[in-house]
Amino acid sequence: MGHAISNSEKAFNALGDPTRRAIFEKLRTSPLAVVDIAEGLPVSRPAVSQHLKVLRDAKLISINQQGTKNIYQVDRDGILAMRNYLDKFWDEALGAFKLLAEQEEKNHE
Amino acid sequence: MGHAISNSEKAFNALGDPTRRAIFEKLRTSPLAVVDIAEGLPVSRPAVSQHLKVLRDAKLISINQQGTKNIYQVDRDGILAMRNYLDKFWDEALGAFKLLAEQEEKNHE
DNA sequence: ACTAACGGTAAGCTAATACTTACCAAATAG
DNA sequence: CTATTTGGTAAGTATTAGCTTACCGTTAGT
Numbered sequence: 001m002g003h004a005i006s007n008s009e010k011a012f013n014a015l016g017d018p019t020r021r022a023i024f025e026k027l028r029t030s031p032l033a034v035v036d037i038a039e040g041l042p043v044s045r046p047a048v049s050q051h052l053k054v055l056r057d058a059k060l061i062s063i064n065q066q067g068t069k070n071i072y073q074v075d076r077d078g079i080l081a082m083r084n085y086l087d088k089f090w091d092e093a094l095g096a097f098k099l100l101a102e103q104e105e106k107n108h109e
Numbered sequence: 110m111g112h113a114i115s116n117s118e119k120a121f122n123a124l125g126d127p128t129r130r131a132i133f134e135k136l137r138t139s140p141l142a143v144v145d146i147a148e149g150l151p152v153s154r155p156a157v158s159q160h161l162k163v164l165r166d167a168k169l170i171s172i173n174q175q176g177t178k179n180i181y182q183v184d185r186d187g188i189l190a191m192r193n194y195l196d197k198f199w200d201e202a203l204g205a206f207k208l209l210a211e212q213e214e215k216n217h218e
Numbered sequence: 219a220c221t222a223a224c225g226g227t228a229a230g231c232t233a234a235t236a237c238t239t240a241c242c243a244a245a246t247a248g
Numbered sequence: 249c250t251a252t253t254t255g256g257t258a259a260g261t262a263t264t265a266g267c268t269t270a271c272c273g274t275t276a277g278t
Contacts, residue, residue: 009127016125017266018118028202031209034225047267049226068224068275073209074202083199090192093137093183100140100182126236143255156237158256177245177254 007078008085010058019043020051024074027061031073116187117194119167128152129160133183136170140182 014020019041026037034052038045052072055061059078064071123129128150135146143161147154161181164170168187173180 009130012124012130013127015121018122019266021118021121024202028205030205035223043266044268045225046227046269050266053226070225074206076203076206079199079202079206083195086192086195089137090188093133093188094185096137096139097183097185097188128236144253152236153238154255155239155257159236162256177252179255 007059008082010054011060011078011082014054014058014060017051017054019047020055023048023051024055024060027072027074031064031071033069033071037072116168117191120169120187120191123163123167123169126160126163128156129164132157132160133164133169136181136183140173140180142178142180146181 015024022041023037026032034045034048037052038048041048052061056063056072059075060082061072062075062078064073124133131150132146135141143154143157146161147157150157161170165172165181168184168190170181171184171187173182
């Protein structure tokens, strides 16, 4: 078996697709049933189902079954985790940049 | 012409690919020449060049030509912009969640 | 029980995109 | 001047992944 993929990796992949971002945007406002999510989007309802699966697998959204309706909503914990991860991600990138700038400084004095 | 794509959209797309993330990871530590970036990666050097173009177009990295060497490094301004964008992105998602929780609360009292 | 609404999954097609090889230009070293 | 290093671009291939249609199971309403 190939090694497991982390949640942050999955989240990056999930948000890499514009249609999935559009879906996530919709759910950011309020929870919605699948039909309502598909409404207005330029793709079919089954396509939306497939995207929802990917977003759910990345822990960015969660499901809430109500009768025949599957209500999707943003996943608080998953989003907090991703946000946390990204904070470090950017911090490290900018940290390396800062370090570099300081070395530059040193070379010029 | 089709409408322009924003930098944040480009950044999402750019980081959606695992190889590009690996490249960005390498640059997060320190600036590197193209050969050094390709070193260890499971793809050819031209493939790396193509990925670098995408990352550069998304303003996540910048180039610094030195002789025959093209030194790539993380782009401070682009990263700050993306970070700023994402902060709002998550805030809004969590805000909607919070609002929902409060309404739930109200229904149960 | 019948019907309608909701939505997940499978199979297959298609389009996007990641990758390779081949080639070329620019800069540096000898 | 020649040889080497570096790396970008073009063309073509191949794999990925998003999309569609078709189908089926589940729940709710009449």
